[in-house]
Amino acid sequence: MAKIEVLRLDSQQDDFSEQLDKLLAWESVSNKEVNQVVDEILQRVKADGDAAVVEYTNRFDRLNVASMAELEFSQSELQHALDSLPEEQREALTIAAQRVRDYHERQKGESWQYQEADGTLLGQKVTPMDKAGLYVPGGKASYPSSVLMNAIPAHVAGVEELIMVVPTPDGEVNQLVLAAAALAGVDRAFGIGGAQAVAALAYGTKTIPRVDKIVGPGNIFVATAKRAVYGTVGIDMIAGPSEILVICDGQTDPDWIAMDLFSQAEHDEDAQPILISNDAEFLDQVAVSIEKLLPTMEREAIISRSLADRAALIKVTDLEEAARVNNRIAPEHLELSVADPQALLPLIKHAGAIFMGRYTAEALGDYCAGPNHVLPTSGTARFSSPLGVYDFQKRSSLIMFSEDGASEMGKVASVLARGESLTAHARSAEYRIKG
Known part of the structure; x- marks a missing residue:
């Protein structure tokens, strides 16, 4: 199989934002x-x-x-x-x-x-x-x-x-x-x-x-x-192809990182593996590892297509910028393969699941870590969360006014309702106002 050329980007290049948008673009799941x-x-x-x-x-x-x-x-x-x-x-x-x-x-x-x-009671009933x-x-x-x-x-x-x-x-x-x-x-x-x-x-x-x-x-x-x-x-969600984004400080074994990228690329030709590092030489090392390890993979053809079409190795100035790029991408899976992931964590705003430290392979999360592996994709981690117990529960508001509370809040509701010209609302509330 021909050598795979993985896209290389640098945050300092003039068209970085446009190139990143192009990389992340994904067509609708339907037609x-x-x-x-x-x-x-x-x-x-x-x-x-x-x-x-x-x-x-x-x-x-x-x-x-x-x-x-x-x-x-x-x-x-x-x-x-x-x-x-x-x-x-x-x-x-x-x-x-x-x-x-x-x-x-x-x-x-x-x-x-x-x-x-x-005496007014307010609350929430979870069912x-x-x-x-x-x-x-x-x-x-x-x-x-x-x-x-x-x-x-x-x-x-x-x-x-x-x-x-x-x-x-x-x-x-x-x-x-x-x-x-x-x-x-x-x-x-x-x-x-x-x-x-x-x-x-x-x-x-x-x-x-x-x-x-x-x-x-x-x-x-x-x-x-x-x-x-x-x-x-x-x-639950409309899921797109699997994604992994790895932020690495250049100190993790490049073979580990290459295999972490493969672990999601093997799902689907449209899967998206991305590596971000502040160390250009390390990006070169991972590229070598990719070339070395790819022929050993059972799903080589799928991984190759994913790498060629949707992968990227991105050079940034520092880890703080890496976090900003991550927040722009909002990936399904994020690995913080750095010396102090806890220090970087406060800068991370958007990610479906965050795998912290060099030993935490994303693959563990797919099977046995404990947190859910059903995660938002295609940038939806900006507003969505992993599947969880809360997805199978619904919440009902509880409202029970006392006589005094109904009288006082009835005055407030009356003013607001009449301001909206909803007089039935107003009069309904006014009936409970004590004379």
Whole structure:
């Protein structure tokens, strides 16, 4: 394979901002043709329920089933998958699940209320959603980690029922995914995928319950369907390609950094690996490591395309400037591979997850660190957060005025309501004002 030329940028070059914008540009996850296909599927499933889901599943996943009953996994099947795993895999999955649970237990929102001097009570009631839908990619791809990252926060939040959908193209069932579902406490699991699975979860069918929120990654058809049903149900996010940004002071082994960049590049040709350093010689060393290690990678072709099309090695004047460039990019994953990551942390404003220190490979976060690996991409870390327990809880405001409080605040509400010419509002409040 030809030598990969990774884009080199310098923050001091005149057109740095324009070049960075060009590097970060990402097209929408959808297009007109995909939208048309997805819209047809959504409407068919909404109208015909199970029959449409079975029809589309047979067509797209090359199956021959007669009913939804054939597409549902029993709890005994899930448990058998877990019990049948090789001991090393079962132990690793169990350790990862416990770490994810321990971390997310600390995110639980609690209801609260307080009372004012006149007896008025105000507060917030935190309530879990009733049902959540988990989409898991299927077939030859195996994402048991996604099952854990999506299902466990929902359970910690107190969601009553968790419905998992996972496609089984050509009847290929991934036992690791089923095992993770058993371990994470999935209540019902179906061998369906694509836009038809999203539609079934959003609208409900005779067999599949309608959920309150759909979470989990998928292909362009899944992402388009999730966007289309948002409002009917909640969704976690519309995720773009995976991203990693490494800030390094030049003192980490360049082979480590090259492999960290590969770890996200191997996901997808459109994945974006970026390295920022104040040491130009170190950037050269990493470039050498990339060339040396790339031929050893099983997914060399995917990594090569990612590096050639979307990667960059960026020279900055100092680590403070590196932090500013990071905040412009707002990456999904950020590694602070520096001597004192705690000192740099206050300068970091935007990142989905921050991996601190030379020993903290991003890959640990994908599987077993504990924090969620479902993270905002494409710059949305400027306003979005990792998936968490809070995504499966909703908050209701509590308001209970005492007689005295209603009288005093009624005067305030009356003035404001009449200022907006909403006299029914004003008079409603005025009825409670003591004479």
